[in-house]
Amino acid sequence: MDNGETGITDVLGAKPAAGNARRSARDPAAPLAEDKDATGPDRTPWLKVSVLWGNLTGVPADVHMTGHYAGVAPTSAEKALDEAISGGGRHIVAERNRRGWIDARLGRITYFPTPSPPPRPAPDGAEGSAEGCAIHAAAVIGMGRMGGFTEQRAVRLYESLLGEVLGAGHMRKVATVLIGSKPGSLKLRQAARALVRGFDAALDSMGAPPGAGAAPPEVVLVEVDRLRAEKIQQALTDFAEKVPRIEVAEHLVVTPARGGTVMRTSAAAFALLELVALTRPDATEEGAAALRTVLGGIEDERLRTGVRAGLTSLAVKGISPAGLSVYTLRMKESESRPPPVNISVLRSDKGLRWAALADRAAIPEREVRVDQDLFLQLVNRLTEPSVDDAEDLPGLLSCLAVPSEFQWLLAQDAPVNLEVDRDTAIVPWEFLSAVQQETESSTPLATRIPISRNLRTEHSSVNITEEHTVGPLRALVIGDPGSSARSAALGGAREEARQVGSTLAAHGLKVRLMVGPPGTKERVKGEEAATRLGVLQALLTQRYHIVHYCGHGTFSPSEASGWIFDDGVLTGQELEQLSRPPRLVVANACYSARVEPPSAKQVLKLADEFLRAGVVHYVGAAWQLRDAQSLVFADAFYEHLFSENTSVGEAVCAARLRTYNKRGRTEDPHSWSAWAAYQHYGDPTDHFLRGTATTA
Missing domain, CATH: 3.30.420 (Nucleotidyltransferase; domain 5)
Structure with a gap:
């Protein structure tokens, strides 16, 4: 059974499930067998597969494709592909994932637009210019919900992937990654075996090899880490050995211009291989001297002897990079956070x-x-x-x-x-x-650490019109629009609005500042009155990249809830027609992040409507706040938001920390737990930088 590596669990995992991609007559769980129609010394492969050490987005191809889990924000290769086809801070794949536009059912393929039609890929073997490596078409293939991706489901995924390529006809070269092989899913060799089986099943549906003189389609598996690339190359070679119509390139493709990197584990592995080589009898005198120098750094003689014996033992076994794994602990002083x-x-x-x-x-x-x-x-x-x-x-x-x-x-x-x-x-x-x-x-x-949320809801609309603007980012800042007739005026909210407006203006944003209700005497030059109608007009007819509200908020499970103005409450009902959502909404008001469960009477809240409309980031509070804590949070949030290499999630985290540290020795529960009231809906790793002005 496939060299003893296929077990009963693999066979049981082949049971079809609703929504899975179609399966061919060949059982993917069956052992691979030689194709009698393709044997012979002059046979022509039906498919070419190669492994390239580099960056997925730097490899020329007709289509670039990665896997996608339902509802999971892009990471790793998918995130790199998203950034390559997106402009500035606008991430096409992430936004469509958040809005539920990606069909993530197993084997379903979703295509994404590219900024402009690039020139064709450079010929095989040519370095090509940066333009020659541009992406012609980008796509993701559904992997279902995370936690349920088995080897047999991977077989069906790869069958769907190649079936799409063969059916399209014009896609002769596909650049992808070994989908499902990252930690958290399948082992690398499991994913490689699933790829060979899935491709073999898809080739069955062709019925015949490419016509005379026709080049077979090519799939390039790209891996950014050198050691993993070596392992993928070896695994595919092993599993494709008995499938003659799939030709795996004999050697790993190494092209300096393609952006491959060497991780810590890879560096340690290749360094170990070099040390092993120095213990062989045919090692040069210079190599032997180098080994003595390295081992001389180990003061303990017993340990030094043991290390040499271990290296010699590995040399006798003749290990290769593909057969070596090295594990290291994550360094706490790392300058960048790990993936979410x-x-x-x-x-x-x-x-x-x-x-x-x-x-x-x-x-x-x-x-x-x-x-x-x-x-x-x-x-x-x-x-x-x-x-x-x-x-x-x-x-x-x-x-x-x-x-x-x-x-x-x-x-x-x-x-x-x-x-x-x-x-x-x-x-x-x-x-x-x-x-x-x-x-x-x-x-x-x-x-x-950044902790953020994504709301899974059928309420979210798919009919969202995106607007591309040119020019500076624009911000709408609203401060204390309520009146003393309703409650005491919020001096802290007015101070916060002016401070936020000043901070945003200092970072190049064009700010519209609306502070206090009509009749406010202490209005500063450049401010205008904050009325419900005025704010609604601004939100529905204009495009603002940032909307910041600081003032009174109200919440009721069965009644209108939202932002309090002098003449009433701005609720979710008024925002049902919002078609040009802000990129970031900060609602620094009481109860501004509350979302009711389905069991409650369905009166849509303001947070619901902003999320439905498609804001990229929503930051609000789940309970009452005090002016002092609100000001601390806002000041820290915007200070970090525009810092270099700081994500929105990290800005929220930094603001929570400062609010937590400023709580003092008060017994006021609203002051004590204000840091935890702030909730962030959005991708914690996404950045909101000044460069997004031309694309938001």
Whole structure:
């Protein structure tokens, strides 16, 4: 059974599921056999496969394709492809993923527009210019929901991928990656075996090899890390050995201009190989001297002898890069954060259903059984909590609601992106704690790493008109539009609005500042009155990249909720016609991030409408705030938002930390837990930089 590597679990995994891509008559789980019609010394391969060490977006091809999990923000190769086809800060794949436009069912392919039709790829073997490597077509192929990608599903994915290429006819060269082989999914050799089987099944449907004189189609698997590239090359060679119609290039393609890198583990592996070579009998005197110098740095004689013996043993076995794995610990002083951990937490009949995709572990779905009434009690006590509850209950939230296998993910120095539905959005997940590492002196998790959300909802519209503008970024800043007749005037909100307006203007944004209701006497030059009609006119008829609101907010499960103005409340109903959503909305007001579960009476909240309209980032508060904490948060957020190499999620995290540190010794619960009230909906790794002005 395929050299003994196919087991009963592989066969069981071949059971078809609803929504899966079509399967050919050949069973992908069956062992690979030689194709009698393609044997012979003069046979022509039906498909060429090569492995290239480099960057996916730097390889010339007719189409560039990566895998895509349902609802998961682009990372790794998918993110690189997204950046290559997007302009400035506007990310096409990420935005369409957020809006639910990508069909992520297994084997379904979604194409994306490229900025302009580039010239054709450079000929094989030619270096090509930067223009020659431009992307003609970009696509992602659905992998289903994260946590359920098996080897047999990978077979069907690859069958669909090649079937699309063969059916299109004009796509002769495809650049992709070994989809499903990253940590968190399949092992590398499992993915390679699935690729060969899937491609073989797709070639079955061709019925005949390419016509005389016709070049077979080519699939280029691109891997940015050298050691992984070597392993992929070896794995494909092994599994394609008995499939003559699939020709795997004999050697790894190494082209300096294609952007390959050497990770720490790769560097260690190749260094070890060189040391092994120096222990062979045929090593030069210079090499032997170099080895003595290296080993001389090991002071312990017993250890030094053991290292030499180990290297000699490896030399006798004749190891190669493809057969070597080296593991290193992540350095805490790393200048950049690791890729985000994408976690889905949705309500189930028995409790909470979790799934996760991380770059460090394969974690299937898990269900946490929890009494709904008991869990709701905990959620209510952590929503606008007392000082005691804010200190005592976060650990219980993590232990009660988070699967034990998932808790260690929260202990990593990585952003956390939570996919929530309307039932789980009401949970103050910002109170999550790293159970395995928490100490009494540590700051809360959400002040150390970015924690953001994505709302999964059928309410989101797909009819969103995107507008491309040229010129400076534009911001609408609204401060304290309510009146003393409704409540006391918010001097802090007016100060915040002016300070935010000044900060944004200093970063090159064109700011429209609306402060105080009509009749306000202390209006500064350049300000205008903040009226409900005026703000609505600005939002519906003009395009603002940033909208910042600071003032009173109101929330009710069954009544109109939103931003308070002198003449009423601006609610979600007024924003139903919003077709040109801002890129970033910061609602620094009480209850501005509250989203009601389906069981509540459906009165759409302002946050719902902004999310429905398609804002890229929404930052709001889940409960009441004090002026002092709101000002601290806003000041820190915008200070970091425009800092070099700082993402929106990191800006929110930094603002939470400063708000947490400024809480003082107060017994006021609103001041004590204000840092946790702030919720961020959006990709925590996305950047909002000045360069987005021409494309937002």
